[in-house]
Amino acid sequence: MGKKNKQFVEKITSMEEDFGQWYTDVVKQADLVDYGPVRGSMIIRPYGYAIWENVRDILDGKIKDTGHENMYFPLFIPESMLQKEKDHIEGFAPEVAWVTHGGDEELQERLVVRPTSEVLFAEHYSKIIHSYRDLPKLYNQWSNVVRWEKTTRPFLRSLEFLWQEGHTCHATDEDAGQETKQMLEVYASVFEDYMAIPVLMGTKTDKEKFAGAKYTLTIESLMHDGKALQAGTSHHLGTGFAEAFDIRFSDEEGELQPVHQTSWGFTTRSIGAMIMVHGDDRGLVVPPRIAPKQVMIVPVAQHKEGVLDKAYELKDRLNKVARVDIDASDKMPGWKFNEYEMKGIPLRLEVGPKDIEKGHVVLARRDTGEKSFVPMEELETAIPELLEDIQNQLLEKARKHREEKTTTAKTMEEFASSLETNPGFIKAMWCGDVACEDKIKEETGATSRCLPFEQEKVAERCICCGKEADKLVYWAKAY
Numbered sequence: 001m002g003k004k005n006k007q008f009v010e011k012i013t014s015m016e017e018d019f020g021q022w023y024t025d026v027v028k029q030a031d032l033v034d035y036g037p038v039r040g041s042m043i044i045r046p047y048g049y050a051i052w053e054n055v056r057d058i059l060d061g062k063i064k065d066t067g068h069e070n071m072y073f074p075l076f077i078p079e080s081m082l083q084k085e086k087d088h089i090e091g092f093a094p095e096v097a098w099v100t101h102g103g104d105e106e107l108q109e110r111l112v113v114r115p116t117s118e119v120l121f122a123e124h125y126s127k128i129i130h131s132y133r134d135l136p137k138l139y140n141q142w143s144n145v146v147r148w149e150k151t152t153r154p155f156l157r158s159l160e161f162l163w164q165e166g167h168t169c170h171a172t173d174e175d176a177g178q179e180t181k182q183m184l185e186v187y188a189s190v191f192e193d194y195m196a197i198p199v200l201m202g203t204k205t206d207k208e209k210f211a212g213a214k215y216t217l218t219i220e221s222l223m224h225d226g227k228a229l230q231a232g233t234s235h236h237l238g239t240g241f242a243e244a245f246d247i248r249f250s251d252e253e254g255e256l257q258p259v260h261q262t263s264w265g266f267t268t269r270s271i272g273a274m275i276m277v278h279g280d281d282r283g284l285v286v287p288p289r290i291a292p293k294q295v296m297i298v299p300v301a302q303h304k305e306g307v308l309d310k311a312y313e314l315k316d317r318l319n320k321v322a323r324v325d326i327d328a329s330d331k332m333p334g335w336k337f338n339e340y341e342m343k344g345i346p347l348r349l350e351v352g353p354k355d356i357e358k359g360h361v362v363l364a365r366r367d368t369g370e371k372s373f374v375p376m377e378e379l380e381t382a383i384p385e386l387l388e389d390i391q392n393q394l395l396e397k398a399r400k401h402r403e404e405k406t407t408t409a410k411t412m413e414e415f416a417s418s419l420e421t422n423p424g425f426i427k428a429m430w431c432g433d434v435a436c437e438d439k440i441k442e443e444t445g446a447t448s449r450c451l452p453f454e455q456e457k458v459a460e461r462c463i464c465c466g467k468e469a470d471k472l473v474y475w476a477k478a479y
Helices: 003-009 019-029 046-065 086-095 118-128 173-194 240-245 269-278 307-318 333-342 353-358 376-404 412-421 434-444
Strands: 033-035 042-044 076-078 097-102 105-113 137-146 160-170 200-203 215-222 228-238 248-250 256-258 260-267 295-299 324-326 347-351 360-365 371-375 406-408 425-430 447-452 471-476
Touching (some): 019 269, 042 046, 046 160, 046 173, 046 269, 118 137, 118 160, 118 260, 160 173, 173 215, 173 228, 173 260, 173 269, 215 269, 215 447, 215 471, 240 260, 260 269, 269 376, 295 333, 307 376, 347 376, 353 360, 360 376, 371 376, 412 425, 412 434, 434 447
Parallel strands (some): 295 324, 295 347, 406 425
Antiparallel strands (some): 033 042, 076 105, 097 105, 160 260, 200 215, 215 228, 347 360
8 A cells, every 4th residue: 555545544443542533533534524614514515415405315215115294493482382292392492593693783582593393383283283174294494403413523413513304293103103213214224224234123112201201202223332322203292282372183082182192203313323333444335225326436547548438438338337536537546446435435337448458347346345256238227236235235234243242141240241342232121110211321321222023021020129020132232
């Protein structure tokens, strides 16, 4: 490796040396983000935003396919409106940003910069829902929200982030429950089928559920360092907001009934998950289905006659089967190789004078580094097959990693040992008492991630207090 290329790679701290610094190095060196002018804010650069756009468009299509419509609400919420749902405001109070002045004048009522939009949707629904014929209402909004986080990290926790938030109203509790589960499954599909990130599906404990919800469903993913990340949540809100905001409808008998609501959200935090699940010491690894560019053509000895012409000819051909770009800049090929490895582009296509003479190209996989010679006439078939294999192998590798870092504990000693020697998901029984949940977090730093839908009984008694227990919980330290 040349001196310049070595320096390029050395800009990334080794994952094993300092995972947090590795993450920061990657998001900067791969041109995903820059830091904003306010502490904890981020500028999403074009490459990072292009990845988000692909994920967003996939999810937006699935949201619309399930019958939902997009709309948009204001950024500001009057304090009096937020106060209407007591549990909700208490849950968000430490994270809200307040607007107290408009120009030089102090406002008569403070405004909240939206941390989420339940109350805005609820207020609107109270005006437009009158009869059972108005239901269900299936609305979604793509927006930004502000949470005044104390500890921040790009994509994972920032003062402002991008997301979608769905808010729906239903005639029955059962219908709302089906909606809550359906949207969680949509999120799981985006993570597993497109981002190649395996997820656990389950229910949050009451302590960890969304403020004001009847219950919260979650998908949980495991990062390379063994910490969990809440990847997406779907909340059954019951009738709490309906009672607070007087959202009622006349049923078929003419009786007034409160609606049953849901809300669900998916954020730019998903990009952070992609980085931490698939990345390595060379930088990003972007799954092909969400990669802005799936193939990067790098001409070798491009100053020689016919090389650039052939490279552009290949680009025009292959654009029909993949998202292809070409780097015809005057940078050295080795520099280009390192740059596109850093950016995680799934396939690199190298073509030079000798390749043209022999009628083949070199294809280099980002996930394994494996190189192969492929005849030019076979590229339209070979490239889609390779991209699909990369997609599948990334998911399989992540699944294997999760399995290796999932342990079972029957005692607190085993629990603590697992966290120390093989940090990851720990399966352990819980009695359901919040005091035990609090004690486990206090003593180990691990939190309950979810009660999985597929329950097992790995022991007879609670990991903490020793009482009989019938609830299996996945625990982990988390971002």
